[in-house]
Amino acid sequence: MNTQEAHPAAQQQASPKLKHAHHLVAEQMREVEATLRELPELHPPELRAAVLNVVSAGGKRIRPTLTLLIAGMLNCLHDRRVIDLASAVEMLHTATLVHDDLIDGSLMRRGTQTLNAIWTPAATVLTGDYLFAYAANLAARTDIPRVISIFADTLSVIVAGELQQQFTDLALRTTRDDYYRRIYNKTASMFVLATTACGVMCAANENQMAALHDYGRDLGIVFQVMDDVLDFTGAQNNLGKPVGSDLRRGLITLPVICYAETHGADDIACALRGECDPQEYDQIVERIRNSDAIALAIREAEGIANNARAVLNVFPPSPWRDALHELVDYTLKRSH
Amino acid sequence: MNTQEAHPAAQQQASPKLKHAHHLVAEQMREVEATLRELPELHPPELRAAVLNVVSAGGKRIRPTLTLLIAGMLNCLHDRRVIDLASAVEMLHTATLVHDDLIDGSLMRRGTQTLNAIWTPAATVLTGDYLFAYAANLAARTDIPRVISIFADTLSVIVAGELQQQFTDLALRTTRDDYYRRIYNKTASMFVLATTACGVMCAANENQMAALHDYGRDLGIVFQVMDDVLDFTGAQNNLGKPVGSDLRRGLITLPVICYAETHGADDIACALRGECDPQEYDQIVERIRNSDAIALAIREAEGIANNARAVLNVFPPSPWRDALHELVDYTLKRSH
Numbered sequence: 001m002n003t004q005e006a007h008p009a010a011q012q013q014a015s016p017k018l019k020h021a022h023h024l025v026a027e028q029m030r031e032v033e034a035t036l037r038e039l040p041e042l043h044p045p046e047l048r049a050a051v052l053n054v055v056s057a058g059g060k061r062i063r064p065t066l067t068l069l070i071a072g073m074l075n076c077l078h079d080r081r082v083i084d085l086a087s088a089v090e091m092l093h094t095a096t097l098v099h100d101d102l103i104d105g106s107l108m109r110r111g112t113q114t115l116n117a118i119w120t121p122a123a124t125v126l127t128g129d130y131l132f133a134y135a136a137n138l139a140a141r142t143d144i145p146r147v148i149s150i151f152a153d154t155l156s157v158i159v160a161g162e163l164q165q166q167f168t169d170l171a172l173r174t175t176r177d178d179y180y181r182r183i184y185n186k187t188a189s190m191f192v193l194a195t196t197a198c199g200v201m202c203a204a205n206e207n208q209m210a211a212l213h214d215y216g217r218d219l220g221i222v223f224q225v226m227d228d229v230l231d232f233t234g235a236q237n238n239l240g241k242p243v244g245s246d247l248r249r250g251l252i253t254l255p256v257i258c259y260a261e262t263h264g265a266d267d268i269a270c271a272l273r274g275e276c277d278p279q280e281y282d283q284i285v286e287r288i289r290n291s292d293a294i295a296l297a298i299r300e301a302e303g304i305a306n307n308a309r310a311v312l313n314v315f316p317p318s319p320w321r322d323a324l325h326e327l328v329d330y331t332l333k334r335s336h
Numbered sequence: 337m338n339t340q341e342a343h344p345a346a347q348q349q350a351s352p353k354l355k356h357a358h359h360l361v362a363e364q365m366r367e368v369e370a371t372l373r374e375l376p377e378l379h380p381p382e383l384r385a386a387v388l389n390v391v392s393a394g395g396k397r398i399r400p401t402l403t404l405l406i407a408g409m410l411n412c413l414h415d416r417r418v419i420d421l422a423s424a425v426e427m428l429h430t431a432t433l434v435h436d437d438l439i440d441g442s443l444m445r446r447g448t449q450t451l452n453a454i455w456t457p458a459a460t461v462l463t464g465d466y467l468f469a470y471a472a473n474l475a476a477r478t479d480i481p482r483v484i485s486i487f488a489d490t491l492s493v494i495v496a497g498e499l500q501q502q503f504t505d506l507a508l509r510t511t512r513d514d515y516y517r518r519i520y521n522k523t524a525s526m527f528v529l530a531t532t533a534c535g536v537m538c539a540a541n542e543n544q545m546a547a548l549h550d551y552g553r554d555l556g557i558v559f560q561v562m563d564d565v566l567d568f569t570g571a572q573n574n575l576g577k578p579v580g581s582d583l584r585r586g587l588i589t590l591p592v593i594c595y596a597e598t599h600g601a602d603d604i605a606c607a608l609r610g611e612c613d614p615q616e617y618d619q620i621v622e623r624i625r626n627s628d629a630i631a632l633a634i635r636e637a638e639g640i641a642n643n644a645r646a647v648l649n650v651f652p653p654s655p656w657r658d659a660l661h662e663l664v665d666y667t668l669k670r671s672h
Binding site for chain 1: 500
């Protein structure tokens with residue numbers, strides 16, 4: 001088994017903590033965790049326990065944290081509906097992961113086995129559907145039709161994007177434009193959901209709404225770019241999957257695009273067509289990992305992160321706004 | 337290929353038409369059809385065409401017809417939101433069919449190939465998800481939070497029911513109670529969604545709401561019982577699948593339960609355990625098909641149909657109420 005060490009860029013510093021942010025919303029995050037674990041209509045107990053396990057595996061809970069911080073900044077953190085909204089966002093995210101892992105045949109996530117690794121495809125499809133239903137249920141609890149339609153629209157964008165990918169030639173997926181469109185659909189759209197739905201709920205004005213939209217989009221894009229960088233630079237232990245796994249399954253990400261722009265596409269051509277043999281993939285992943293493409297991709301993410309920070313100036317200084325800055329830093333600097 | 341003739345019970349009469357009902361809501365059904373075909377966010381054109389095909393394959397459109405008739409009876413058929421509601425119900429139904437066919441490995445539905453017969457499982461899962469998202473989008477367009485939560489709760493009931501089935505021993509699935517619970521979850525819950533969501537939208541009073549609930553439940557149950565009867569009595573040409581296909585894949589339905597009650601379980605024991613060989617299944621299906629179990633199951637459906645008709649007495653006589661009676665007759669007498 002390949003237990004590759006972390007890339008020097010990732011080793012430079014310990015992964016920053018979301019200390020300030022977590023402290024500010026600790027109480028509400030406990031309520032979110034409790035809400036996520038309610039799972040109505042689900043019997044028998046073994047089934048419930050297994051689905052609870054998926055929901056609890058947790059990860060970083062970055063989307064509900066984002067939602068709660070926005071609510072804090074907009075002065076409506078103590079509205080119970082904010083808890084439902086933050087829970088709905090995380091539940092929708094979890095539902096999409098269950099189907100994604102099934103589709104990609106991923107057997108591990110966050111260091112634990114995926115549902116499709118231990119269950120039949122049928123049960124996995126249904127569990128994802130069940131979590132979609134629960135997400136819709138939580139969104140409906142906010143009692144605000146506009147919030148609910150933002151949810152529905154976001155799910156359309158995410159799924160239509162993935163579906164389109166299933167029907168498009170790999171060869172057409174190597175432009176920067178296409179990459180940013182894909183990661184907007186796949187990742188940033190859900191960050192935008194979190195920020196704008198919260199804005200609607202907390203009656204943000206038009207100017208604030210535009211800033212919330214842009215902050216969510218840029219934060220989400222930085223998050224995904226760094227995820228794609230980490231897929232090359234991370235230690236396998238942290239990633240829970242082989243280094244370069246995106247490229248190996250035909251996913252062209254920003255480090256690859258930067259590499260091709262700087263060094264030409266010739267020595268990674270089979271990867272761009274998605275048809276290298278395993279040894280060739282090892283070599284190409286190593287070549288990209290050790291090239292300036294990594295630093296170039298990170299620099300690009302830093303530029304977008306600066307935009308994310310800048311749009312927050314619409315809001316007056318507050319601990320909440322500071323924590324939203326911290327969230328950008330965290331997203332940019334995390335090592336897994 | 338088995339081209340078994342229709343059961344005598346099914347041949348006795350031509351399948352009744354929903355003439356009166358269809359005439360009353362013809363204009364609105366055209367709007368529903370147009371709404372179903374909108375499919376936002378879906379590119380490229382080939383993908384859109386393929387998904388449109390699934391949505392258009394259509395079937396009987398019994399759920400939107402039901403929704404529109406209830407709206408007519410409650411005097412709010414000309415509210416645009418009724419079109420969105422009727423479309424949302426049909427879209428949710430279609431989405432569940434896409435995942436159901438994948439899970440069951442069904443290759444044909446309504447005489448045409450299923451998505452999973454022509455696409456990868458990945459694309460089929462995503463198409464179902466996309467249709468869920470569109471159903472949620474349509475439900476949200478009604479702008480009534482309570483309607484949206486009825487949608488979300490119904491999807492929870494349907495999916496949790498199916499999921500539970502995946503985790504329960506076949507041997508526990510042979511009681512009448514269990515059967516009725518299953519068909520409520522799987523089928524009748526969506527009829528209840530149609531009637532009660534429409535009641536909420538049209539501001540029905542408490543008494544009327546109770547009647548709408550019971551009518552939806554009983555109509556849905558009759559619909560599913562007759563579907564299960566037709567699985568034994570129908571001609572294969574009409575069914576688009578082998579006669580007795582439910583039993584062959586381990587689904588115990590009312591005709592089987594009636595047979596076991598009247599004749600004992602001994603000569604169908606392997607089917608109750610889900611472990612006959614194909615020839616034994618042929619014999620057992622033939623045995624049930626030619627027994628009094630069919631008439632007993634139909635008689636049970638007739639009793640429930642009478643309840644459905646009776647609860648409509650809460651409403652004053654009207655062409656709409658007549659059409660809802662016609663819907664019960666149709667459900668009971670249809671031959672496919």
